[in-house]
Amino acid sequence: MSDTNRVYRLAKRPEGTPDRDTFELSEEAVPEPGPGEALVKTLYLSVDPYMRDRMSAGESYADPWAVGDALRGGVVGEVVESNGARFDEGDVVTGDLEWAEYATAPGPALTQVDPELAPISTALGVLGMPGLTAYFGTREVARPSAGDTFVVTGAAGAVGSVAGQLAKLQGARVVGFAGSDEKVAFLEDDLGFDAGINYKATDDYRAALEEAAPDGVDAYFDNVGGPITDAVFTQLNTDARVAVCGQISMYNAEELPTGPRKLTHVLQSRATVEGFLVSDFEPRFEDATAQLGQWVASGEVSYRETVTEGIESAPDAFLGLFEGENIGKQLVQVAER
Amino acid sequence: MSDTNRVYRLAKRPEGTPDRDTFELSEEAVPEPGPGEALVKTLYLSVDPYMRDRMSAGESYADPWAVGDALRGGVVGEVVESNGARFDEGDVVTGDLEWAEYATAPGPALTQVDPELAPISTALGVLGMPGLTAYFGTREVARPSAGDTFVVTGAAGAVGSVAGQLAKLQGARVVGFAGSDEKVAFLEDDLGFDAGINYKATDDYRAALEEAAPDGVDAYFDNVGGPITDAVFTQLNTDARVAVCGQISMYNAEELPTGPRKLTHVLQSRATVEGFLVSDFEPRFEDATAQLGQWVASGEVSYRETVTEGIESAPDAFLGLFEGENIGKQLVQVAER
Numbered sequence: 001m002s003d004t005n006r007v008y009r010l011a012k013r014p015e016g017t018p019d020r021d022t023f024e025l026s027e028e029a030v031p032e033p034g035p036g037e038a039l040v041k042t043l044y045l046s047v048d049p050y051m052r053d054r055m056s057a058g059e060s061y062a063d064p065w066a067v068g069d070a071l072r073g074g075v076v077g078e079v080v081e082s083n084g085a086r087f088d089e090g091d092v093v094t095g096d097l098e099w100a101e102y103a104t105a106p107g108p109a110l111t112q113v114d115p116e117l118a119p120i121s122t123a124l125g126v127l128g129m130p131g132l133t134a135y136f137g138t139r140e141v142a143r144p145s146a147g148d149t150f151v152v153t154g155a156a157g158a159v160g161s162v163a164g165q166l167a168k169l170q171g172a173r174v175v176g177f178a179g180s181d182e183k184v185a186f187l188e189d190d191l192g193f194d195a196g197i198n199y200k201a202t203d204d205y206r207a208a209l210e211e212a213a214p215d216g217v218d219a220y221f222d223n224v225g226g227p228i229t230d231a232v233f234t235q236l237n238t239d240a241r242v243a244v245c246g247q248i249s250m251y252n253a254e255e256l257p258t259g260p261r262k263l264t265h266v267l268q269s270r271a272t273v274e275g276f277l278v279s280d281f282e283p284r285f286e287d288a289t290a291q292l293g294q295w296v297a298s299g300e301v302s303y304r305e306t307v308t309e310g311i312e313s314a315p316d317a318f319l320g321l322f323e324g325e326n327i328g329k330q331l332v333q334v335a336e337r
Numbered sequence: 338m339s340d341t342n343r344v345y346r347l348a349k350r351p352e353g354t355p356d357r358d359t360f361e362l363s364e365e366a367v368p369e370p371g372p373g374e375a376l377v378k379t380l381y382l383s384v385d386p387y388m389r390d391r392m393s394a395g396e397s398y399a400d401p402w403a404v405g406d407a408l409r410g411g412v413v414g415e416v417v418e419s420n421g422a423r424f425d426e427g428d429v430v431t432g433d434l435e436w437a438e439y440a441t442a443p444g445p446a447l448t449q450v451d452p453e454l455a456p457i458s459t460a461l462g463v464l465g466m467p468g469l470t471a472y473f474g475t476r477e478v479a480r481p482s483a484g485d486t487f488v489v490t491g492a493a494g495a496v497g498s499v500a501g502q503l504a505k506l507q508g509a510r511v512v513g514f515a516g517s518d519e520k521v522a523f524l525e526d527d528l529g530f531d532a533g534i535n536y537k538a539t540d541d542y543r544a545a546l547e548e549a550a551p552d553g554v555d556a557y558f559d560n561v562g563g564p565i566t567d568a569v570f571t572q573l574n575t576d577a578r579v580a581v582c583g584q585i586s587m588y589n590a591e592e593l594p595t596g597p598r599k600l601t602h603v604l605q606s607r608a609t610v611e612g613f614l615v616s617d618f619e620p621r622f623e624d625a626t627a628q629l630g631q632w633v634a635s636g637e638v639s640y641r642e643t644v645t646e647g648i649e650s651a652p653d654a655f656l657g658l659f660e661g662e663n664i665g666k667q668l669v670q671v672a673e674r
Contacts, residue, residue: 225600244604256597263562264593267581267612275604 005030006311008099010065014055017252017322022055023071023315033104038085040093040103040110045311045332046074046124047318048158049223052251070098074124076113077103078337085110092337094123099314101334118296120337125158125329126303127292133245133278134162134221135288138170141243141276142219146171149213151232154223155196156183158329159245162292163221164193165301172219175212177205177228179324186327191302205231216240225249226259233262236269244275252322304328342367343648345408345436351392354589354659359392360408360652370441375422377430377440377447379671382648383411383461384655385495389588407435411461413450414440415674422447429674431460436651438671455633457674462495462666463640464629470582470615471499471558472625475507478580478613479556483508486550488569491560492533493520495666496582499629500558501530502638509556512549514542514565516661523664528639542568553577562586563596570599573606581612589659641665 004027011024033039051073054065065071075097079087085107087093093110097103113123125131137159144150150167154160155176164174164187175195176187184196195212202208205228209217216237222229225247236242250257266273281288295301306326308317314332321330341364348361370376388410391402402408412434416424422444424430430447434440450460462468474496481487487504491497492513501511501524512532513524521533532549539545542565546554553574559566562584573579587594603610618625632638643663645654651669658667 222600225598229600244600247598247601247604250598250601256601258595259598260593261562261584261587261596263559263566263581263610263612264584264587266610267584270612270614270617272612273600273603273610275600275607275609277607280607 002101003030004028005100005102007101008071008311008314010055010067010069010071012067013057014052014252016254018052018055018319020315020319025312030102031104033081033083033085036084037104037106038079038083038087038093038110039081040075040077040095040097040105041080042075042077042097042101042103042311042334043092043337044076044121044124044307045099045314045334046128047314047321047330047332048073048129049246049248049251049321051318052322070100072096072098074129075103076120076123082107087112092120094128099311101311117293121305121307121329121331121333122296122303124331125305126162126296126301127289129278130158130329131162131292131303132281132285132288134159134166135292136278136281136284137221137243137245137276138163138166140281141274142167142221142241144170144172144219148172148218149175149215149237150219150221151175151177151209151213151217152221152223153177153225153228153232154246154248155187155193156327157223158326160221160223161187161191161303161328162301165191167219167221168192169295169300173213173215175209177224183324183327186304190304199228206234209235219243221245223248226257230260230262233265236265236271238269240269240271242271242273244273248322305331307331307333309333339438340367341365342437342439344438345648345651347392347402347404347406347408349404350394351389351589353591355389355392355656357652357656362649367439368441370418370420370422373421374441374443375416375420375424375430375447376418377412377414377432377434377442378417379412379414379434379438379440379648380429380674381413381458381461381644382436382651382669382671383465384651384658384667384669385410385466386583386585386588386658388655389659407437409433409435411466412440413457413460416447419444424449429457431465436648438648454630458642458644458666458668458670459633459640461668462642463499463633463638464626466615467495467666468499468629468640469618469622469625471496471503472629473615473618473621474558474580474582474613475500475503477618478611479504479558479578481507481509481556485509485555486512486552486574487556487558488512488514488546488550488554489558489560490514490562490565490569491583491585492524492530493664494560495663497558497560498524498528498640498665499638502528504556504558505529506632506637510550510552512546514561520661520664523641527641536565543571546572556580558582560585563594567597567599570602573602573608575606577606577608579608579610581610585659642668644668644670646670
């Protein structure tokens with residue numbers, strides 16, 4: 001085991017779009033696990049759009065990080081030392097840990113990962129927070145049923161790619177917005193979406209949507225917001241459900257962007273627009289993960305990962321989320337098991 | 338009974354704000370009731386903001402009127418002739434009838450009004466469509482409970498004034514936006530609202546709201562939309578409910594207005610924003626009307642009416658809705674009973 005530990009800390013709050021100067025890689029001593037804690041060696045680190053929010057000082061559902069704090073996120077790692085935590089050395093675990101090569105955590109903050117069940121990285125993707133977000137957002141909020149048209153933005157991402165497949169399992173017609181022809185091919189050819197729209201290849205989102213969803217939109221899973229969402233709202237059918245999961249197009253805005261007012265569409269369609277956080281469904285995580293695991297095992301749900309190598313690649317992996325560089329779940333592999 | 342009948346017809350589609358040229362008063366023969374129909378003499382005619390929508394050709398939840406069509410709306414009138422309809426001469430009835438001194442309607446399209454129960458004009462207000470809209474929008478969509486803060490726009494209008502009182506009955510703190518000091522006094526002194534905000538006397542709706550609703554907003558009943566709604570969305574508490582009932586600030590817009598994007602507020606608060614139409618609750622109208630009638634009889638719900646005289650005052654009464662000239666329900670008295 002190395003003597004030194006590399007940790008990413010918040011160097012300064014970003015104004016608008018973060019860049020490499022937002023992050024500082026600090027060389028530190030490997031921490032000692034306190035009583036009831038485990039020392040975990042990071043194998044995979046997750047980067048997620050919601051982290052942008054914690055870099056700012058404003059109010060949000062997540063507490064902001066202080067400048068100088070270690071960044072935190074989903075990690076899959078290996079227990080290298082247990083000081084009365086309920087794990088053995090060599091156990092694979094997942095939890096919300098520092099962006100670091102080594103981190104300590106109390107036993108109850110860690111969950112065992114079974115490497116026999118699925119590749120361990122899936123605990124950060126299809127069988128982790130993004131998969132659960134897709135599961136509850138689709139099944140509990142957007143609620144597509146057979147014959148419905150379901151639209152998802154960020155469709156080739158970690159959440160959107162699963163959401164669309166779950167809507168297909170419910171019998172819906174599924175249309176996804178994504179940012180390249182390669183992603184559209186992934187949606188249509190690999191995931192079984194009925195149609196993908198490359199939003200970077202059209203200025204007229206509404207016309208593209210009218211073609212791909214000629215019967216209007218019954219359920220909308222929004223990860224992106226902005227002009228694509230404006231177009232979707234014009235196509236909402238009576239009693240449509242909109243699940244507001246993310247608004248990645250807004251996260252780097254310094255001032256609140258403006259757009260067409262949409263409540264008249266909500267009124268005319270009697271739509272329900274609902275923001276949700278996956279954490280609100282925590283009591284049901286275990287059952288949902290088991291269900292997702294079955295679908296992955298049976299091939300009914302596919303997933304893809306984009307993996308960068310080395311902890312020093314984490315800032316670029318995070319920044320790439322806002323450029324749409326990933327297909328499926330974006331991960332950083334920090335060490336081999 | 339007069340031989341001639343005066344009927345308002347749609348003279349032309351308004352561009353932007355309607356004016357008197359939108360309406361044409363036509364002198365016609367009094368119609369003959371067909372088999373199963375009644376001839377009704379109009380006593381009170383209701384003017385409502387939703388009618389603006391039917392004057393335009395665009396898609397909405399209500400079919401647009403054709404140019405030359407008689408305008409239609411809620412009427413309370415007296416049956417002067419029954420041709421096999423299930424009413425007697427002299428019965429007071431209400432229904433969706435033409436803006437006319439006399440109109441025919443099939444028996445099933447008319448509902449008996451009991452003049453002993455309450456003034457007959459209330460069948461168009463607190464005990465009619467506006468009262469029912471307030472009832473279902475408050476109790477089924479915005480759902481304020483004890484200790485919640487409930488905010489309503491158009492608070493001194495036919496719907497808002499009832500909505501706020503129903504929220505008070507649920508034990509909520511009630512804040513209303515209205516457009517004059519007289520209306521604010523009506524809210525606070527006559528209806529028991531906790532606070533009224535005269536939006537015409539402030540530019541900073543958000544600051545006014547922070548003062549009137551220091552604990553944030555749990556339930557919002559929106560009749561107006563636009564910049565006031567923008568301010569309310571910044572103050573939504575976790576799991577807030579927004580009932581989108583009307584957007585009167587938008588109805589005369591020729592192009593869809595823009596405003597700050599609000600879905601990030603929906604996401605951060607996990608709010609639910611729901612458009613609704615009172616007609617969706619039709620199976621429950623009878624029970625709800627009975628409940629409203631009890632509250633009116635006991636004085637727990639107060640109401641006010643603004644009444645203009647003569648059918649020729651109907652266009653101005655309608656146009657005045659968009660200027661906020663009414664307090665409570667705006668009615669046109671067409672004839673004495």
